[in-house]
Amino acid sequence: MKARLWQFFFLFYAFASIENIFAEESKKNIKDIKEQNIMSVLYQQTAAERMAGSLQTFKLAKQAIDKALADPSWSALPGQNTRDKKPAIIVDVDETVLDNTAYEARMILNGTSYPEGWIRWCKEAVATEVPGAKDFLNYAALKGITIFYVTNRVFQLKEATKKNLSNLGIPWDQAKDTILMRGENNWNSDKGPRRALVGSEYRVLIMVGDNLGDFVDAKENNLIASKRKNIVKDYTDYWGVKWFMLQNVAYGDWEGALYNFDYSLSPEEVHKTRIKSLDPQGN
Numbered sequence: 330m331k332a333r334l335w336q337f338f339f340l341f342y343a344f345a346s347i348e349n350i351f352a353e354e355s356k357k358n359i360k361d362i363k364e365q366n367i368m369s370v371l372y373q374q375t376a377a378e379r380m381a382g383s384l385q386t387f388k389l390a391k392q393a394i395d396k397a398l399a400d401p402s403w404s405a406l407p408g409q410n411t412r413d414k415k416p417a418i419i420v421d422v423d424e425t426v427l428d429n430t431a432y433e434a435r436m437i438l439n440g441t442s443y444p445e446g447w448i449r450w451c452k453e454a455v456a457t458e459v460p461g462a463k464d465f466l467n468y469a470a471l472k473g474i475t476i477f478y479v480t481n482r483v484f485q486l487k488e489a490t491k492k493n494l495s496n497l498g499i500p501w502d503q504a505k506d507t508i509l510m511r512g513e514n515n516w517n518s519d520k521g522p523r524r525a526l527v528g529s530e531y532r533v534l535i536m537v538g539d540n541l542g543d544f545v546d547a548k549e550n551n552l553i554a555s556k557r558k559n560i561v562k563d564y565t566d567y568w569g570v571k572w573f574m575l576q577n578v579a580y581g582d583w584e585g586a587l588y589n590f591d592y593s594l595s596p597e598e599v600h601k602t603r604i605k606s607l608d609p610q611g612n
């Protein structure tokens with residue numbers, strides 16, 4: 330009897346610890362995936378090189394504004410009719426003007442993934458400035474150019490976004506609606522319709538973003554990695570002239586493209602896809 334009781338306890342503890350191992354394992358997997366972001370987030374947050382690249386991009390964008398103002402036929406929207414239109418620029422918000430890498434760092438440290446904690450983070454309104462953004466935007470405002478912020482932050486974050494911009498001394502138009510959010514007017518994450526709306530009234534001088542979708546429509550953005558590169562080639566005359574791309578190595582549709590934009594993959598599948606996407610031949 331005593332022996333059977335011991336056997337029972339032994340089996341009970343054995344099963345209990347196996348269950349613990351599995352629970353630990355699945356938690357570890359999500360954390361592991363986030364931990365793969367450590368170097369990317371460190372680059373965004375600490376690299377002098379990232380700062381220099383960002384300042385360089387905004388300096389070129391400033392010079393482009395001067396050229397664009399002097400040439401009434403100049404437009405950053407392909408095929409736009411510019412006649413009698415007031416000048417505007419279109420900029421993205423996250424990782425173009427507002428730096429959310431503190432949120433990225435939190436996810437790594439907490440072992441959580443987007444969108445957990447995102448709304449809360451945005452409502453804190455403490456994102457810092459992407460280096461050079463403030464100076465660039467103040468320059469545009471001083472020249473009388475209307476600045477449109479076209480962002481895929483959800484509508485409920487509109488006030489928090491304004492507050493964050495104001496906290497940093499970044500200008501936004503108090504008189505008209507120039508912060509165009511996802512979810513407003515049935516807008517989805519495709520920024521094309523919002524660019525078209527701005528373009529119906531304004532001559533768009535330049536555009537600044539950190540994601541291909543900040544420049545081209547979803548049908549060109551939501552493609553596999555190699556095809557997205559072909560889209561970049563299609564617009565070769567725009568880059569560094571009318572379109573300015575900031576580097577965001579922490580996240581973006583470049584990553585979604587690896588998974589065919591399927592965000593339901595398990596951490597294991599994500600990891601396997603990442604490994605499979607590495608190219609040891611350098612093709």
Ligand SMILES: [Mg+2]
Pocket residue numbers: 421422423424425538539540
């Ligand atoms: Mg962005």
